[in-house]
Amino acid sequence: MATQLERIIPPKIADDGSVHYSSVTSPPDQSTAVCYMVPRRVIPVIFVPGIMGTNLAKKDTDPPEPVWLLDSNSTVKSWMVSSAADRKLILDPEKTTVHTDGKIATGTAQTEAELHRRGWGEVAYMSYGGWLVWLENALNDAHAETDYGRKGLRESLCHIVTPGLEKLVFDEVALSYKYQFPVHAVGYNWLQSNAVSAARLSARIDEITAWYREQFNYRCEKVILVTHSMGGLVARYYSEVMGMRDKVLGIVHGVMPATGAAATYKRMKTGTEGAGIKGALTALALGPNAATMTAVVGNAPGPLQLLPSRDYGMGWLRIRDGERFVALPESDPYSEIYTVRGTWWGLCDDQLLNPRDTAKKIVDQDWKKFSELIVKEVEPFHDRISGKYHANTYAFYGDDENHLAYGTITWTQHAPPLLRGGSPPITDLLRKRGSEDPATGDQMIETTQNGRAVFSKFVLRDAEEHGDGTVPVRSGRSPGHQVHACTAFAGIDHEGAYKVDATRLFTLHAITRIAQSVKGTALDYKA
Incomplete structure (x- = not known):
């Protein structure tokens, strides 16, 4: 008897994120078309950036007029020569808002329109573009190149050691493939209080989950948060102070200044530090001296909360x-x-x-x-927020003698x-x-x-003090025994914390393990 042949029909994603399959009439070989179904249960993974990692625009301008836009070196070079007076006038918490039309990274199966809907244009392309692409592809890799997940990155984590975490097992990885993990980004006006930013995060999470329910009738009740730096404080306030923890399956914090950073004091006194040519240019853009830093930070609750x-x-x-x-x-x-x-x-x-x-x-x-x-x-x-963390939290921080930070x-x-x-x-x-x-x-x-x-x-x-160049070990490790894992990594700098393989794999591992918490919830297939 002849062996039945199968033809894999890959899904096609439309502009609105819906999934479609198309096939011509079966050829003479009588092969069978096979469609791998896309899960109808969705857990959005929401990235919350750090301070200065959200694009900002002037309020009430049409079209929006960006004032802080991190698309490329050319979009930030004007800040290198901006006076203290100009900075105070432009970077005013009450006169700025999130700019949603920043550059969007390419390299995923999604359309630009879909990624714009997901908020990718809100965050700094220079800092996070490559990271968002990597995460989206790692979490949505059920395609032929990975043998539909059987040879994907998540499966590889069953065989390699991730610092601070136990190896994944096959059943954990298999469960994760029963869900969609669309990667979103939610920016915030980092000049305003992180409490205000948490309120924006809350509203956006409600919008995001409702969209999947209403647009496709998917089951979507909870999210996973991944944060960078000050974004961790925003997420903690949302989850633990605003009482929204039940809407969150878990949180991964990267290089969070959990108890603050003495570098904030240092920058108010002497400006932003920067080593090498790139560091010196960054310092010029962010504020090279006390006058330029104080004019902005001294009037902005968000940075002061660091x-x-x-x-x-x-x-x-x-x-x-x-x-x-x-x-x-x-x-x-x-x-x-x-x-x-x-x-x-x-x-x-x-x-x-x-x-x-x-x-x-x-x-x-x-x-x-x-x-x-x-x-x-x-x-x-x-x-x-003192001592308050979501019950399902994973964190990593920098501990490197080559990236010293101000502990004292x-x-x-x-x-x-x-x-x-x-x-x-x-x-x-x-x-x-x-x-x-x-x-x-x-x-x-x-x-x-x-x-x-x-x-x-x-x-x-x-x-x-050892650290990541900004957050010292004493602050980065302070979540300690209050979270599932709090792991130190060498070789990472603060801004580029998600640009290295080790921390990316830690985050993917943590997300996969957090996903196991669907058991007993409305997202559980047994529920």
């Missing part, structure tokens, strides 16, 4: 003058560092908050607004007492305003001793 919280620990700001040493905070960073006015070492120089007020006529009003941001937006946000901030007296004419009491030094060197951020402090002017110069020491 400051170290109480959970970060005490004594991370250090001022050293020879053998004399002060470590702050002792108990409260908000009152001891962030809202201290008129000192050279406090977080914010009130003279830099509003570069458009050149005569400083409203400096008191500007300071009041800033201090209220700390008291009403930053501290409460930190307290609300240390100001060191540059000249010994003999060369500067004496050593005034350190309490005198702490009470003074400084004169900042705009090129380096060094602080010159003038005091009086025995009727003579004495000058002290304090210099910020380089980063010394």
